[in-house]
Amino acid sequence: MATELLFLGIAAFLAATLIPVSSEIVFTGYLALGYSKSACLIVASLGNCLGTTVNYFIGVAGLFAARKYLGLAPSTEAKLQTLSQRYGAWALLLAWMPVIGDPLTLIAGAARVRWWTFALFVFSGRIARYLLILFVFKAGFSD
Template structure:
């Protein structure tokens, strides 16, 4: 199966990449490690940390972003305005939803782009990711 060191490093990298716009199924990797009897607490910590750092990268990409770049990658003015309204209305609270597939990446980028509170955003990104992987670990162990 996996070598212990490669397993945890692989989990970290997989979860980090899953938090970006890359289509990576970190849940399957995590469940595979749990099935191989890796330490569930350590898996939770590694997965949450990797995914949280990836979420923070999304915030940074948004923060450093330029409206012209968004247009070049297919974002319309209407979509940009829609996200600005959401960020203005909910602020960093949106970061709690950054664990969601597909839209979570956009949430992180939008929070950075529209300058939501960085400290609260980072905290809520971390909480959301930890809860997500906590639920997966519990499900894999007890269902």
């Protein structure tokens, strides 16, 4: 069963990046095929959270590259950090949403949002989204 769920994990991982993949369709497909609800939830959540983590660190590296190769001014970087400290963490509460969620995770890395704050807000939202899908499709949560 572990190898069968690998595709779900990969789909969830890719869906959390800027690659247009719908992990929700794959997730509901696995549920419809009778796979364990809790196993699907765990695998999809782990894959998706790992994908957002990659986005975060791409954002961190992107800031480094912008500084080194594009000559990002320290004043511009300071403004970005000020904005992120004021609004950034709260904006991450929307990171579960399609279209805007994935770019938000990149921006959070570039804006140097604290890792634990990022993880708390983003992971909670991503896991809650899969839980919501379980209940919306009347899949329930009893194995």
